[in-house]
Amino acid sequence: MWEFVARCLEASMIFTFAALGELTGQRSGVLNVGVEGVMLFGATLGFITAKTTGGYLLGFLVGIAIGALLGLLHGYFSITLGVDQVVSGMGIWILGFGLTTYIGNPYTGPLGMPRIPDFLGLSPFFYIGIALVAILWFVLSKTSFGLRIRSVGENPSVAEVSGLDVTKTRYICVTVGGSLMGFAGAIYSLEYNPVWNYNFLMGWGFIALALVFFSMWNPVILLGGSLLFGTLWQLSLNPQLVLPGVMSRYIWRTVPFFITIGVLLFMSTKWFRNRWGAAKPEALGQPYVKE
Amino acid sequence: MRIGSYELKLEKRLTLAGWETTIISFLAIIFALVLFSIIFILAGVNPLLAYKEIFSYAFVNSYGIPLTINRFIFLLMCTTAFILPLRAGLWNIGMTGQFFAGALGAFAVLYAFGGKEFNNPNLIPEIIIPLMLIAAAFGGAVIGAIAGFLRGRFNVNEIVVTMMLNFITFWLVAEMIKEGGPFMNPGGRSESFELPPSVYAPLIRNVPFTIFLALGVAVLLYYLFAKTKIGYQIKAYGHSPAAARYAGISSFMVPFLVFVIGGALAGVSGYHYFAAVPGVYKIARNYGYFGDLAFYGIICGLISQGNPLAAIPVALLFGGLSIGGRFAQGKLNMSFGLDYALLGVLMIALVVFQFFFRYKIVLARTGKERSDVGIRR
Numbered sequence: 001m002w003e004f005v006a007r008c009l010e011a012s013m014i015f016t017f018a019a020l021g022e023l024t025g026q027r028s029g030v031l032n033v034g035v036e037g038v039m040l041f042g043a044t045l046g047f048i049t050a051k052t053t054g055g056y057l058l059g060f061l062v063g064i065a066i067g068a069l070l071g072l073l074h075g076y077f078s079i080t081l082g083v084d085q086v087v088s089g090m091g092i093w094i095l096g097f098g099l100t101t102y103i104g105n106p107y108t109g110p111l112g113m114p115r116i117p118d119f120l121g122l123s124p125f126f127y128i129g130i131a132l133v134a135i136l137w138f139v140l141s142k143t144s145f146g147l148r149i150r151s152v153g154e155n156p157s158v159a160e161v162s163g164l165d166v167t168k169t170r171y172i173c174v175t176v177g178g179s180l181m182g183f184a185g186a187i188y189s190l191e192y193n194p195v196w197n198y199n200f201l202m203g204w205g206f207i208a209l210a211l212v213f214f215s216m217w218n219p220v221i222l223l224g225g226s227l228l229f230g231t232l233w234q235l236s237l238n239p240q241l242v243l244p245g246v247m248s249r250y251i252w253r254t255v256p257f258f259i260t261i262g263v264l265l266f267m268s269t270k271w272f273r274n275r276w277g278a279a280k281p282e283a284l285g286q287p288y289v290k291e
Numbered sequence: 292m293r294i295g296s297y298e299l300k301l302e303k304r305l306t307l308a309g310w311e312t313t314i315i316s317f318l319a320i321i322f323a324l325v326l327f328s329i330i331f332i333l334a335g336v337n338p339l340l341a342y343k344e345i346f347s348y349a350f351v352n353s354y355g356i357p358l359t360i361n362r363f364i365f366l367l368m369c370t371t372a373f374i375l376p377l378r379a380g381l382w383n384i385g386m387t388g389q390f391f392a393g394a395l396g397a398f399a400v401l402y403a404f405g406g407k408e409f410n411n412p413n414l415i416p417e418i419i420i421p422l423m424l425i426a427a428a429f430g431g432a433v434i435g436a437i438a439g440f441l442r443g444r445f446n447v448n449e450i451v452v453t454m455m456l457n458f459i460t461f462w463l464v465a466e467m468i469k470e471g472g473p474f475m476n477p478g479g480r481s482e483s484f485e486l487p488p489s490v491y492a493p494l495i496r497n498v499p500f501t502i503f504l505a506l507g508v509a510v511l512l513y514y515l516f517a518k519t520k521i522g523y524q525i526k527a528y529g530h531s532p533a534a535a536r537y538a539g540i541s542s543f544m545v546p547f548l549v550f551v552i553g554g555a556l557a558g559v560s561g562y563h564y565f566a567a568v569p570g571v572y573k574i575a576r577n578y579g580y581f582g583d584l585a586f587y588g589i590i591c592g593l594i595s596q597g598n599p600l601a602a603i604p605v606a607l608l609f610g611g612l613s614i615g616g617r618f619a620q621g622k623l624n625m626s627f628g629l630d631y632a633l634l635g636v637l638m639i640a641l642v643v644f645q646f647f648f649r650y651k652i653v654l655a656r657t658g659k660e661r662s663d664v665g666i667r668r
Contacts, residue, residue: 062431074654088642090641094586097583097637098638101628102330102631102632105626105627203454213451245382250465250469253465254463261451264451269445
């Protein structure tokens with residue numbers, strides 16, 4: 001049982017890292033629907049690096065670096081060029097899906113390295129994840145830099161007039177956000193499931209994207225949502241733990257996706273929006289053009 | 292940027308003529324192919340040779356051409372499924388799921404009429420084939436309707452919902468064709484039972500009749516947008532949902548309708564690929580690969596700027612590229628997934644070129660113009 005709990009927490013942390021990255025960008029007003037693409041890139045390149053050099057650390061660093069690079073690219077498209085953020089995010093996702101299929105294919109198969117040792121019975125990323133949630137919560141809600149990010153996400157023209165550099169702030173946020181998504185991907189392919197095969201993520205990135213909407217853009221609620229979905233995902237892989245013999249294993253795999261739709265639906269009801277709808281960054285998804 | 296007494300600057304486009312769109316789209320594809328040659332060079336292959344292989348196999352070779360045409364039909368259906376919601380400002384990235392649901396619908400008809408039994412006399416093609424088509428469209432429409440309903444009624448983000456539905460239908464197909472599912476092949480090869488030869492889709496000069504459906508839909512959609520009231524309402528909603536609501540356009544009906552019809556179109560592509568393409572005639576074990584090719588529809592739709600007629604040549608080109616890419620990868624001993632890599636590079640090139648749909652580069656003499664005219668960066 002403990003093993004199962006540890007596994008759930010491990011899965012939750014992948015959602016946490018990816019969704020925190022998305023949250024950071026969204027708080028500054030930049031929507032990146034290409035989380036899955038960034039994760040695929042971080043996972044694939046991290047996997048290849050670790051497999052060829054035999055070093056985990058290098059693998060994670062490469063994963064983070066490629067994530068940051070893709071975040072920067074998304075920033076360039078959506079901030080500097082002013083391309084529709086959904087189009088750019090879709091581009092990042094399809095680029096990630098397409099290129100990693102080609103790049104990763106010769107490395108199909110298990111990683112073949114000793115597993116990363118646990119720390120106090122849990123994956124070390126659990127502690128990093130919790131710390132990161134705390135740090136991000138603190139930065140966003142208690143520091144002047146956080147205020148800067150939030151005001152850029154709420155009303156960029158007012159922020160600009162009050163002397164904030166909208167472009168720079170958004171660039172910082174999307175780059176940091178991208179590196180977190182890349183890191184999440186690397187955790188998946190180096191620790192959670194160290195096997196490379198075709199399109200292996202199967203929706204983690206899109207669930208992370210939904211989790212950000214679900215979290216009301218609050219890192220602490222986001223952690224709760226990630227724990228819920230990490231557990232759900234793990235249960236959908238091992239349905240025999242809860243309801244042995246009920247529904248086939250394929251049907252179980254659809255459960256997290258149905259619940260994601262259900263949660264989004266719940267959040268879109270009038271009842272919910274009237275109470276908590278204001279949490280959404282006002283300028284989310286809108287390119288900012290300096291007049 | 293200054294060059295002598297001239298200055299290069301960016302100006303925001305106010306209008307975009309049809310020929311300008313064509314040129315920009317064309318340049319975007321050229322740019323992508325040039326960018327993609329990096330991949331060939333990294334793999335130690337001469338890009339010109341590789342492109343020669345790709346194009347000659349896809350558009351000249353007598354084995355390649357039928358494959359290209361079948362891929363083209365599939366892509367055009369997925370593209371129209373993407374374009375219709377796009378014109379309403381909505382993103383249907385669920386063509387994959389709608390495609391799977393369409394395939395399941397078509398095979399459900401066969402299953403219901405006992406298509407699993409050998410030489411079943413009940414299978415009258417004149418009845419079964421139309422039923423399969425309708426069921427495929429219905430299957431896709433149901434999946435599309437979920438996204439459209441949620442968007443129209445509750446304003447739920449359609450991108451996440453359609454993507455979730457992709458994964459849901461992916462596992463539903465697995466449920467139906469694997470491990471004792473009702474559509475499982477009697478040989479137990481993790482694929483569906485085979486289509487009885489009596490209900491193979493009619494071929495016209497070796498091309499499935501579905502080509503007429505795909506082309507007809509593209510023309511109809513063009514007509515819909517250009518001439519009809521509902522087309523106008525869809526476009527109005529796409530420009531500004533709020534303004535459309537004030538003009539009395541239902542903010543429920545438009546999203547719902549575009550997703551239902553879009554889903555039905557992608558559903559028919561499920562019939563096409565698994566019941567009409569010669570040599571397939573079953574839901575293949577690697578159906579996930581086919582499903583992911585539906586994402587080419589996004590690129591075709593964006594490059595053709597939502598114009599269904601422009602989508603025809605674009606889908607043909609991309610169909611050929613994906614078929615030729617797969618062939619070249621084998622011939623030149625390259626790693627699997629060349630066609631997917633091409634998909635990614637085309638997409639990112641397109642994103643870059645979105646910029647040129649909004650701005651144009653102007654070469655102007657300095658000093659003659661007032662400096663506050665136009666947008667400079």
